[in-house]
Amino acid sequence: MTDIPVHFERNWVEELNQRITQDGPWDKWELFQLAMEAEETMAVREFDQLLCLKHLPDLTPFDHQIETAKKVLFDMHGRAILADEVGLGKTIEAGLVLKEYMVRGLAKKILILVPSSLVVQWCRELNQKFGIPAMAQKKEYMWKQYDVLVASIDTAKRDPHRKHVLEQDYDMLIIDEAHKLKNKKTKNYQFVKEIKKKYALLLTATPIQNSLDELYNLITLLKPGHLGKTADFQKNYVEGKRQSKNNALLRRELEKVMIRNRRSDGGIEFTRRHVQTVPLTLSPEERELYEGVSRFVREEYQRSGKRGQNAFALITLQREVCSSRDAAFVTLANMYNRAAPDSPVRDGVRNLIPLIKNVKTHSKAEKTVELIQEIQDKVIIFTEYRATQEFLQQYLAEKGITSVLYRGGFKRSKKDWMLELFESRAQVLIATEAGGEGINLQFCNQIINYDMPWNPMRVEQRIGRVHRLGQTRDVYIYNLSTTDTIEQHILNLLYEKIRLFEMVIGELDTILERLNLKHNMEESLVEILLESDSQREMEIKLDNMGQVIRSLREEMTSGSADRTDSQNPITW
Numbered sequence: 347m348t349d350i351p352v353h354f355e356r357n358w359v360e361e362l363n364q365r366i367t368q369d370g371p372w373d374k375w376e377l378f379q380l381a382m383e384a385e386e387t388m389a390v391r392e393f394d395q396l397l398c399l400k401h402l403p404d405l406t407p408f409d410h411q412i413e414t415a416k417k418v419l420f421d422m423h424g425r426a427i428l429a430d431e432v433g434l435g436k437t438i439e440a441g442l443v444l445k446e447y448m449v450r451g452l453a454k455k456i457l458i459l460v461p462s463s464l465v466v467q468w469c470r471e472l473n474q475k476f477g478i479p480a481m482a483q484k485k486e487y488m489w490k491q492y493d494v495l496v497a498s499i500d501t502a503k504r505d506p507h508r509k510h511v512l513e514q515d516y517d518m519l520i521i522d523e524a525h526k527l528k529n530k531k532t533k534n535y536q537f538v539k540e541i542k543k544k545y546a547l548l549l550t551a552t553p554i555q556n557s558l559d560e561l562y563n564l565i566t567l568l569k570p571g572h573l574g575k576t577a578d579f580q581k582n583y584v585e586g587k588r589q590s591k592n593n594a595l596l597r598r599e600l601e602k603v604m605i606r607n608r609r610s611d612g613g614i615e616f617t618r619r620h621v622q623t624v625p626l627t628l629s630p631e632e633r634e635l636y637e638g639v640s641r642f643v644r645e646e647y648q649r650s651g652k653r654g655q656n657a658f659a660l661i662t663l664q665r666e667v668c669s670s671r672d673a674a675f676v677t678l679a680n681m682y683n684r685a686a687p688d689s690p691v692r693d694g695v696r697n698l699i700p701l702i703k704n705v706k707t708h709s710k711a712e713k714t715v716e717l718i719q720e721i722q723d724k725v726i727i728f729t730e731y732r733a734t735q736e737f738l739q740q741y742l743a744e745k746g747i748t749s750v751l752y753r754g755g756f757k758r759s760k761k762d763w764m765l766e767l768f769e770s771r772a773q774v775l776i777a778t779e780a781g782g783e784g785i786n787l788q789f790c791n792q793i794i795n796y797d798m799p800w801n802p803m804r805v806e807q808r809i810g811r812v813h814r815l816g817q818t819r820d821v822y823i824y825n826l827s828t829t830d831t832i833e834q835h836i837l838n839l840l841y842e843k844i845r846l847f848e849m850v851i852g853e854l855d856t857i858l859e860r861l862n863l864k865h866n867m868e869e870s871l872v873e874i875l876l877e878s879d880s881q882r883e884m885e886i887k888l889d890n891m892g893q894v895i896r897s898l899r900e901e902m903t904s905g906s907a908d909r910t911d912s913q914n915p916i917t918w
Contacts (some may be wrong), residue, residue, distance in 0.1 A: 433609075489511060666734075729796040
């Protein structure tokens with residue numbers, strides 16, 4: 347073995363002895379204290395501790411968020427799918443991981459790709475909660491000028507932006523709503539695959555939506571080869587489209603790259619939900635319009651040969667009458683314009699126009715004003731229809747209630763401005779379904795469902811905007827329901843029969859998948875409503891659907907405790 351020479355530097359000893367003899371000169375005591383504090387701050391006393399927590403005075407993460415960050419760092423080495431259920435703080439977890447890598451000097455160049463409506467929200471959270479200088483991408487030059495950039499994935503994949511993104515080496519790539527990358531044949535998937543990144547976080551509450559292939563694609567994007575080639579994955583783990591085999595082995599492999607916290611895991615406390623159904627009686631003029639439209643719908647359904655697409659459009663018209671005369675009028679006008687000159691559709695629409703003109707009272711709007719005046723706080727109103735949204739804003743203004751609109755057609759800057767106005771000035775936010783995704787509105791705890799969507803998961807998305815981690819108050823949900831209409835029947839199914847609002851998030855999703863109803867539940871409801879020969883037959887069919895869903899839920903609840911880990915299927 348070669349001797350390695352060792353040399354000790356001792357020049358400092360003579361200088362120290364001289365200063366001791368002469369009692370100086372000494373450095374300032376304050377500077378010494380600052381140096382000591384700096385060293386203590388940077389000291390790593392335990393290998394598995396998070397250094398970033400000392401640098402986050404305005405943030406107190408939950409235990410599951412800290413544990414998730416540790417697991418990503420120490421077990422998954424910075425590449426992970428964060429798949430927590432809605433409202434558990436995936437953004438906070440990603441922020442913790444990002445801050446930790448930055449504090450340790452392991453990440454400087456960071457790219458965060460999110461839906462366009464969430465760009466400003468991400469920037470705000472990273473800046474305010476984590477002290478990370480994130481910038482929203484607006485101009486072409488920003489790709490290279492800024493180290494931490496938040497951008498829309500739709501913008502990033504287009505020229506000339508695409509070229510700038512692919513030219514750079516990123517220390518970390520974060521993608522929100524990553525389930526939109528489920529199809530490996532899409533341009534989004536191929537684009538993300540080409541981005542050069544050292545660490546990567548994919549955030550999604552639904553890693554599986556339709557098939558196990560989607561999960562395979564996400565994991566392959568994150569860690570190519572982790573589950574083998576496509577043929578090997580199909581052979582080793584896939585039994586059916588959404589059924590897995592070798593579950594214990596697959597679960598172990600998933601745990602190496604994916605973390606999923608659930609509300610039902612315990613230790614994660616949420617404020618209570620208070621759900622109230624508010625029944626409404628239509629005025630005589632509104633009832634006359636509803637009955638006229640119902641006759642028109644049944645006649646057109648029979649005349650059209652019971653075609654599925656037409657059936658859904660017809661039943662939507664019937665639902666619009668329950669919302670507002672404005673929404674119904676817009677649809678009727680479109681039907682009239684599209685119909686042939688001699689079509690009976692035009693005659694039917696002409697007969698309904700006088701009924702619309704006769705409606706002078708608006709029962710739902712009146713009840714909404716009563717609720718808002720009783721609440722005396724900020725309120726979010728969800729409606730299905732743009733015409734109703736605009737009518738409501740005008741109606742509330744006439745009653746002296748300030749409101750702002752929020753819908754999918756707005757540009758990113760306008761959406762952000764509307765949310766800012768709602769938080770700082772307006773009492774009411776009137777949102778279409780675009781307000782049910784992505785945004786966080788914990789400063790509000792009151793929701794009025796002016797119209798109820800027929801997809802139960804969309805109801806949960808709406809409530810998830812306010813009922814999430816960070817909400818300190820109980821949440822109140824008011825569901826408006828017009829009596830003796832299809833609206834009442836559907837609400838009765840969702841609330842009374844299957845007790846939607848008592849279910850844990852993800853539970854109903856699994857049930858609907860098992861029944862093959864998740865993607866065609868609306869079609870099933872349309873068929874029941876239009877094929878029934880009487881009111882009683884319709885009620886029986888809806889009750890049967892509710893009974894089936896409830897029975898399956900009880901079966902799943904009682905059976906899960908009896909299964910071993912190897913018997914439990916991989917479901918989300």
